[in-house]
């Protein structure tokens with residue numbers, strides 16, 4: 001018996017090591033052998049996670065759903081499936097699973113984090129804040145890494161609560177070490193403190209070699225407002241990096257594909273989006289959906305991104321030279337109704353962003369439904385300075401790629417038909433340092 005346990009333990013260790021080094025294909029093969037030899041639930045979990053990491057989400061969901069038939073109260077399976085549902089935008093189902101985990105194990109940190117995440121995606125920020133407070137008072141011995149994650153989420157909620165909560169936000173960002181902690185901290189300082197305090201904090205952050213779209217947006221804004229040279233490491237003179245062109249049938253962008261994408265845009269569960277007036281945004285990452293149209297449009301976008309990187313190769317900008325080693329393409333639909341518009345924003349979690357126009361009807365020569373890029377935004381204090389802006393004349397079938405640091409919004413339109421955009425971000429997977 002002891003021999004069998006040793007062999008099982010060894011097999012699981014080897015399998016975990018394969019998964020952790022990122023060889024997901026081999027992890028699937030090996031997991032199946034371990035499951036056959038030892039009937040291990042841990043191996044089945046690794047099998048499901050490996051499918052998830054390879055983008056085979058449906059397979060992963062199927063494995064968890066099957067596992068839960070015989071193990072309906074297994075907290076690991078419930079929480080992992082909850083995370084997948086959450087990623088897919090199936091928020092109600094995700095919430096039910098996380099609540100079930102917490103009813104079985106009131107100290108389950110990942111379920112708290114998952115449920116808080118669902119609340120935030122549902123714009124229930126007060127509920128999320130109370131949940132994180134409850135977690136910190138009731139769960140003992142929370143690991144430092146998890147505490148930092150919680151502090152970041154709490155800081156986010158305070159920041160979104162408005163300027164009177166910025167001191168609390170600055171404090172909680174300072175207690176966290178997530179990718180955007182320091183940039184958001186600087187942003188809150190820029191919005192609420194004086195020039196001298198901002199300059200000191202910005203210089204300290206530059207010393208660390210920090211680079212991301214958010215700090216770039218803040219630094220560019222401050223350089224115009226205070227009249228000094230923009231030295232942000234991401235990209236200066238950022239309008240040069242906006243690339244606008246048309247998609248063609250020869251690259252696979254045809255009527256059939258557009259129609260299928262429009263149907264999907266209509267069917268997906270939407271997530272509240274404060275910036276959208278008269279319309280909705282699909283929840284989760286649409287590139288996780290298993291549909292031939294999604295795979296096809298993903299390949300087209302990936303090819304355009306590769307071309308973009310080539311086109312700007314000679315430009316001196318961290319955007320190109322410090323392109324993150326590992327990235328994920330994240331996409332969502334924005335479906336606007338008559339008179340709808342999308343307010344000014346930038347994509348802080350992105351690196352390179354884009355929009356692809358699936359449906360847009362407008363009178364000849366009108367600016368309705370166009371996209372406007374602007375170096376002013378985010379409710380940053382502008383002190384009556386003039387900030388450059390640039391409007392692109394958009395037509396159906398256009399694709400626009402731009403640095404995620406630039407603020408942008410749409411011009412409201414009056415057509416009775418919907419205006420449907422597929423928006424996307426190339427997101428860095430790992431912490432990016434200069």
Ligand SMILES: [Fe+2]
Nearest residue numbers: 345347408423
């Ligand atoms: Fe956007």
